[in-house]
Amino acid sequence: MAGTLATTGLLLGAYLVVARERGASATLAVPTAPRPDAAGPERRMSTYTTRFAPGEPRVRNIEIAAQILDGHIVEPGTTFSFNDVVGPRTRSRGYVPAPAIMGARLVKDVGGGICQVSTTLFDAVFRAGLDIRKSRAHTMWMPEYPEGREAAVSYPKLDFTWRNDTGRPVRIQVTFTGSSLTVTLWGEREYDVRSRTSERYGFVPFRSGVGHGRKCVPTAGREGFEIDVWRTLFAAGREVRSEKFHTEYRPQPKVECR
Numbered sequence: 337m338a339g340t341l342a343t344t345g346l347l348l349g350a351y352l353v354v355a356r357e358r359g360a361s362a363t364l365a366v367p368t369a370p371r372p373d374a375a376g377p378e379r380r381m382s383t384y385t386t387r388f389a390p391g392e393p394r395v396r397n398i399e400i401a402a403q404i405l406d407g408h409i410v411e412p413g414t415t416f417s418f419n420d421v422v423g424p425r426t427r428s429r430g431y432v433p434a435p436a437i438m439g440a441r442l443v444k445d446v447g448g449g450i451c452q453v454s455t456t457l458f459d460a461v462f463r464a465g466l467d468i469r470k471s472r473a474h475t476m477w478m479p480e481y482p483e484g485r486e487a488a489v490s491y492p493k494l495d496f497t498w499r500n501d502t503g504r505p506v507r508i509q510v511t512f513t514g515s516s517l518t519v520t521l522w523g524e525r526e527y528d529v530r531s532r533t534s535e536r537y538g539f540v541p542f543r544s545g546v547g548h549g550r551k552c553v554p555t556a557g558r559e560g561f562e563i564d565v566w567r568t569l570f571a572a573g574r575e576v577r578s579e580k581f582h583t584e585y586r587p588q589p590k591v592e593c594r
Contacts, residue, residue: 381463381523383519385517394434394448398450398452401450408507410500415498416498419494436448441547441555454487457487457519462531466500470497473487474585485533506521508521528573539561542590547591553593555589563583566578566581
């Protein structure tokens with residue numbers, strides 16, 4: 337449907353629902369590192385890398401958040417909050433306007449692109465078998481992020497939180513280049529992690545429209561779909577629990593800026 341698409345406010349809301357299930361099958365395995373003794377050195381729990389186009393304004397926002405997050409330590413039994421640690425995304429803190437998902441489309445907003453950091457962290461936490469407490473996928477899928485495994489954030493309400501349910505501190509290491517971001521978690525693993533992802537289903541066609549103003553971001557259009565991800569945790573070869581992450585992505589409209 338052609339027409340002018342108005343921004344209706346921040347709505348990053350396609351829920352990434354975590355429903356605990358038993359007996360999910362698995363195709364991807366992440367091995368457990370050897371368990372050190374209480375006084376031993378920290379071990380690498382997991383690592384994950386995402387990529388992006390170099391030179392875009394969003395790269396500046398990614399670098400700022402990455403530098404803040406790097407070296408942060410989550411003590412045993414405590415819950416990490418992305419918004420609490422990274423803080424507000426404002427011009428006074430160095431953030432710049434870049435494309436961000438608002439409503440059913442992309443617009444330029446201060447701090448746009450920072451979800452690349454929260455999503456890369458999400459996948460490191462996912463692979464480490466840590467306790468994901470609160471996360472929500474973007475309304476629309478972006479190619480920089482793995483399908484169904486992402487965490488949208490918006491200060492102060494839309495947050496990504498997870499709990500350190502191991503017996504030792506977890507240290508977050510963040511490194512970046514001009515086109516990639518890597519999060520590595522250091523500590524002591526509790527579980528082996530196996531996961532699998534469904535095929536896309538429930539496709540929804542995209543619409544076309546026209547945008548106006550300096551915040552408009554032209555987009556080619558992308559159909560919406562649903563997808564499921566399962567994560568199963570094992571200890572000493574026995575299943576501890578299985579979780580299902582269900583995500584519904586809305587279609588991304590085709591937008592022409594005038």
